[in-house]
Amino acid sequence: MRVFGLIGFPLTHSFSKKYFEEKFQQLNLTEVEYQNFPIKSIPDLKNLIFEHPNLVGLNVTIPHKKSVLSLLDHLSEEAKEIGAVNCIHITSEGLKGYNTDVYGFQMSIKPFIENHYERALILGTGGASLAIAYVLRNWGIQYFHVTRNVSEANQVAYKDLSAESLKHYPLIINTTPLGMSPNIDSLPDLPYEGITTNHFCYDLVYNPAETAFMHASAVRGAKVMNGYKMLELQAERSWQIWNNAL
Numbered sequence: 001m002r003v004f005g006l007i008g009f010p011l012t013h014s015f016s017k018k019y020f021e022e023k024f025q026q027l028n029l030t031e032v033e034y035q036n037f038p039i040k041s042i043p044d045l046k047n048l049i050f051e052h053p054n055l056v057g058l059n060v061t062i063p064h065k066k067s068v069l070s071l072l073d074h075l076s077e078e079a080k081e082i083g084a085v086n087c088i089h090i091t092s093e094g095l096k097g098y099n100t101d102v103y104g105f106q107m108s109i110k111p112f113i114e115n116h117y118e119r120a121l122i123l124g125t126g127g128a129s130l131a132i133a134y135v136l137r138n139w140g141i142q143y144f145h146v147t148r149n150v151s152e153a154n155q156v157a158y159k160d161l162s163a164e165s166l167k168h169y170p171l172i173i174n175t176t177p178l179g180m181s182p183n184i185d186s187l188p189d190l191p192y193e194g195i196t197t198n199h200f201c202y203d204l205v206y207n208p209a210e211t212a213f214m215h216a217s218a219v220r221g222a223k224v225m226n227g228y229k230m231l232e233l234q235a236e237r238s239w240q241i242w243n244n245a246l
Contacts (some may be wrong), residue, residue, distance in 0.1 A: 002031060004057045006034075008062055009038050011061075016235060034069040037058075045068065045072075060087065068085055069083070073095050074093070074096040075095070079098055082102070089241050091112060100235075101131035105230050106132040108233055113139070116198065117200060119142045120141065120172065121161075125155070130205055135180065144156045163191040163193045166194030169200045170208055172200050172201045173194075173202045180209035181204045187213040195222050197220075199220075201213065206228040
């Protein structure tokens with residue numbers, strides 16, 4: 001039995017488990033299973049692997065995408081540059097870390113990127129935001145991370161954004177969990193009156209299908225998209241990695 005799973009905390013809403021269980025069923029794979037492993041602290045990963053000798057691969061979610069790096073033996077070039085991992089392949093050579101968020105985000109948003117999207121705001125500074133920043137850098141799109149407490153040069157505080165300044169950043173990506181079920185009424189603290197028909201507002205949250213952030217942007221004419229397609233794509237990339245298909 002080959003075992004795959006998801007680590008993070010909490011894991012009250014898991015896209016990955018449902019997705020892979022359906023995938024295994026469609027492919028008629030009987031000697032595989034996917035489990036949720038809610039671990040509070042990244043050092044617990046060592047015990048998890050010891051207790052599950054058939055474990056082959058793991059997806060990684062909040063809050064471990066950055067802290068897990070300290071336990072890995074190898075990193076892909078992307079993961080090394082980004083400083084965050086969301087996919088681990090457990091091999092005889094050790095733990096190998098990858099970032100499939102890059103592929104998922106890049107391929108999901110690419111068909112919608114327009115020439116005037118020269119500047120972007122990334123809401124949040126967590127592990128997922130680093131993958132988004134990596135893609136934008138490679139595309140030559142200037143960006144700032146928006147956060148409550150500014151600690152780095154490429155960050156700006158929510159309180160310092162105005163409706164006028166928002167007009168200069170037509171691409172806005174929410175990487176925070178704000179608006180995720182069950183807290184569907186929460187949304188990033190932006191001056192939404194600055195959103196226009198020139199904006200594209202992308203939310204990594206997928207549940208609900210239209211988040212409060214997306215709704216507040218859409219009613220002002222912006223194009224909007226949730227993170228479901230990105231999750232599907234990164235999951236498929238993980239499957240390829242675990243099966244040495246890349």
